[in-house]
Each structure stands twice: as C-alpha cells, then as structure tokens.
Amino acid sequence: MYGRGVSHASAPKEPQRIAKLLARAGIASRREIERMIADGRIAIDGKTLDTPATLVASLHGVTVDGSPVEAPRPARLFVFHKPAGVLTTERDPKGRPTIYDRLPKGLPRLIPVGRLDYNTEGLLLLTTDGGLKRQLELPSTGVERAYRARAYGEVSQAQLEELIEGVEIDGIRYGAIDANLERRTGANVWIELILTEGKNREVRRVLEHLGLEVSRLIRTRYGPFVLGDLPVGAIGEVRQHDLVAFRQTLAKGTKSDTAVEVATLPSPAPPARAGPVETPSPPSRARKQPGPSTRPGAAPDANRKRAPRGKPRATAPLAPNRPAPASDDRRRGPKADMAAPSDPKPTPKRRPGWARPKIKPGPKPRGGRGRK
Structure with missing residues (x-):
C-alpha cells in the first residue's frame, strides 16, 4: 500500500x-x-x-x-516546540536548518499547520492529515493563537486595547487582536496577544506599527493545545480522544475552554557500542626538579659549591721588563697597578671573614653649634 x-x-x-x-x-x-x-x-x-x-x-x-493508496487512517496531531533559528519548511535552498532536521526519526510524514518565522519560537502543530491542517488554518473556524512578545519601547494598555477593533497597515487589514500589557522589565515590555488569523509576520508588524521593536516572540497556544512544559526542540502527540473531541467542537462551531497538554515523545536510544571504550588518560606531565633557590634569604643547596666571599680582582697583563705585583697585595685603585717596592713591609694575613670594625657615630652635639 x-x-x-x-x-x-x-x-x-x-x-x-x-x-x-x-x-x-x-x-x-x-x-x-x-x-x-x-x-x-x-x-x-x-x-x-x-x-x-x-x-x-x-x-x-x-x-x-x-x-x-492506503485505506483511510485516523488523523494524528503533534505539538512541536520549535526553537528559534530554524525554518518551517521541508528544505531550504540556502542550506539553513529546518524543523525536519530537529524531528526524531520514525515519525510519519508530518505537515506543519501554519508557519512560524525563522526567529519565532514556541508551539507548532504538525499533522498527518491535510484536511485537519486546513481546518486549523482557516480564519473562519476561529481557532485562537496566543503569543507572548518581548519588545523594546513604550506602549500603554490603552493603545493595546485599540487593537481589538483591528488595524490596517500598508494596505493590509489585520483582524481583531486581544492584547494586554503583561509586565515591564527595564526598557522592555512583555505583551500577551490572542488572535484568530495567522497572516505573515502579523504580530511583529502590528507591534512595530505601535513603535515597538520585537526582540523575542513565543507562541504559547494554538486552539486548546498549549505548550506547557514541553522542552525546546521536543515533540509530543495529542491523544486520540482529545483530538476527536476537538474536531467535534470545530464541527459544531463552538470553542473549547479545556487546555490540552501533551507528553514528550521518548527520543530514540543511541546505538549500542560494540565494546567498552577505554578513555585514554591524559599524558602525565614531568615534574620539574627543583633547582637551587634564588629567593633572597633562601637556604643554599647542599650540593652546590659556595663561591668565595671576596671577589677576585682581574690582573692586567704585565708589560715587558716590569716586575709582577706581590700576590698578597690587596690595594685598590690606580696605585694597585704600580710596581711593588723593593722591600715592602710584611702584611699580616687576614682570616676569611675578617673585616674592619665599624665605628659607631657618637651623640650629636647639643646647642646651635654644628647646625647649618
């Protein structure tokens, strides 16, 4: 079949x-x-x-x-939480993502009821029946659509109440819209709107006509079917008895006041792996061996040789026929380059670490003497 x-x-x-x-x-x-x-x-x-x-x-x-062609089957209706940034179409010539890229595998061929803009999110109905799709879309059936819009700008409740009479924008007539100011958050306002027709970009154009800039638009209800707690990108199916009851109200021309929520369809389980996969451990980093500490006041390394306290003075190359200076001569300055006397006085050997004693300054004189 x-x-x-x-x-x-x-x-x-x-x-x-x-x-x-x-x-x-x-x-x-x-x-x-x-x-x-x-x-x-x-x-x-x-x-x-x-x-x-x-x-x-x-x-x-x-x-x-x-x-x-197969024998007739009962119609099926699904509720999809459309995320922003996907198109309500089967394929896009520009390669942008569509709702069918987000739907789980194994579902029947589904037809969207109406459309949501690329940046609009929220409830989108999908059905297997073209006749039901047409019933839901026709303005004559009076099926309500509810939206929540976040917009930047100033608007009063009185301005929103004027939309109940409809409005004409750029030669296009839009029907009655029941709009209410929900709350203000800084420079933004949240507005709830209920309408019975779904013209292209209707909510955005009406709010822009009022001087508002829409930054977020969410559809929360279509007829009795509400978004509820359905996660973004998830899909749920309307139970058959709820769908039959809704179609009966459509046939009678009455309005259903009972909200219908759906449960999320289970996602297909991922394919089982052939065997356990070992996660490679990150390569161990070699620890750097501690070297000699260069901190002031740190204890010296035991394996390091101590340098002599006195810095050896470099000896300039000797001129020819010039006697070398005595090895124990420790004089500094230009006189150190002069030749040593023929009979120098013996210089006492100094022990390592020997230093001249420092003379502490005496008390400052009192009175005016010595002052500048």
Whole structure:
C-alpha cells in the first residue's frame, strides 16, 4: 500500500483536484504530486493520468507506482516546540536548518499547520492529515493563537486595547487582536496577544506599527493545545480522544475552554557500542626538579659549591721588563697597578671573614653649634 492515508472525517464529498487530495492524504506535496503525474506514476483504475487537473470525489482506485493508496487512517496531531533559528519548511535552498532536521526519526510524514518565522519560537502543530491542517488554518473556524512578545519601547494598555477593533497597515487589514500589557522589565515590555488569523509576520508588524521593536516572540497556544512544559526542540502527540473531541467542537462551531497538554515523545536510544571504550588518560606531565633557590634569604643547596666571599680582582697583563705585583697585595685603585717596592713591609694575613670594625657615630652635639 502506498501513502499514509487520510481520516474518514476529512474524506471529500465534492469532486476535487487529485493532486490536492493526494497531498492531503500525505502522499507528497502538491508540487511533487504534479511532477509524479507528469512522469506517469499515478493512475486511476489502471489508466495513467496526464494532467493534475483531474477531478475525483475520492481516492478509490487511485494507484501510485502501481500500488493502491492506503485505506483511510485516523488523523494524528503533534505539538512541536520549535526553537528559534530554524525554518518551517521541508528544505531550504540556502542550506539553513529546518524543523525536519530537529524531528526524531520514525515519525510519519508530518505537515506543519501554519508557519512560524525563522526567529519565532514556541508551539507548532504538525499533522498527518491535510484536511485537519486546513481546518486549523482557516480564519473562519476561529481557532485562537496566543503569543507572548518581548519588545523594546513604550506602549500603554490603552493603545493595546485599540487593537481589538483591528488595524490596517500598508494596505493590509489585520483582524481583531486581544492584547494586554503583561509586565515591564527595564526598557522592555512583555505583551500577551490572542488572535484568530495567522497572516505573515502579523504580530511583529502590528507591534512595530505601535513603535515597538520585537526582540523575542513565543507562541504559547494554538486552539486548546498549549505548550506547557514541553522542552525546546521536543515533540509530543495529542491523544486520540482529545483530538476527536476537538474536531467535534470545530464541527459544531463552538470553542473549547479545556487546555490540552501533551507528553514528550521518548527520543530514540543511541546505538549500542560494540565494546567498552577505554578513555585514554591524559599524558602525565614531568615534574620539574627543583633547582637551587634564588629567593633572597633562601637556604643554599647542599650540593652546590659556595663561591668565595671576596671577589677576585682581574690582573692586567704585565708589560715587558716590569716586575709582577706581590700576590698578597690587596690595594685598590690606580696605585694597585704600580710596581711593588723593593722591600715592602710584611702584611699580616687576614682570616676569611675578617673585616674592619665599624665605628659607631657618637651623640650629636647639643646647642646651635654644628647646625647649618
């Protein structure tokens, strides 16, 4: 069997274009189905179609690649917490990330209900049924969408209440918006908005019309389905009895006041590893052997030889026919370069560490003498 099937509730009664019905059945997008018809892949009762304008009342007898379309299945509805920075589309020519890059594997082919901008985050409905998608998107059904916007600028509650009558911006008429000032945080304001239509960038354009600069936009509710505690990037499925009850309210034209939350679908477990993987330990760093301390006052190393206390004086090369100075001559200055006398006085040997005693200065004289 080919395709995902449609629900009985969404089965059309009047003849419609076959490309539209197959797209609602989840076979492929409408453009892709038109290409499949041009390639001769779709037939009715064994006769290959040659135009996407063929009108049919049902998909009975329709085959795709020789396989009949699946029997109708109940519609399924999912709630996805779209993060900012992804597109609500199947593929992007510029290679930017899309919502399908964030969805877990193993889900059926899902169609987004409406769109959220690239930088808008929050609740995004996904369904397997094209008819349900259309019911949720039409403004005539009156399904509410709730947003929370953070904007920079000044606005009053009176200005926001004027939006309940609708507003026209650049020739485009926007319907009634129930807007309320939630709170102020410094130079920013948080605003809650409820509307029943989803025109392109409607919330941002309306708030910019009021002189506000939107820095964050979150959709928190679509009809009775609320975002709740669903983590960013996670997806949950609406329970079948909640979906049936909601479709009944749509058929009656009434509004459901009961909020419907969803549980997060479990993420697929990662593939098991073949065996334990040993984590290599970081290479050990060789400790530097402590060398002789250069700190003032540090104890000298026992293995280091002590240098002599007295710094040896370099001896200049001697001139020819000039007697060498005595080895025990310790005189300093230019006189040390003169030749030693023929009969010098014996100089007493000084022990290492010997020094002349320092003479302490006496008490300063009292009185005016000696003062400058």
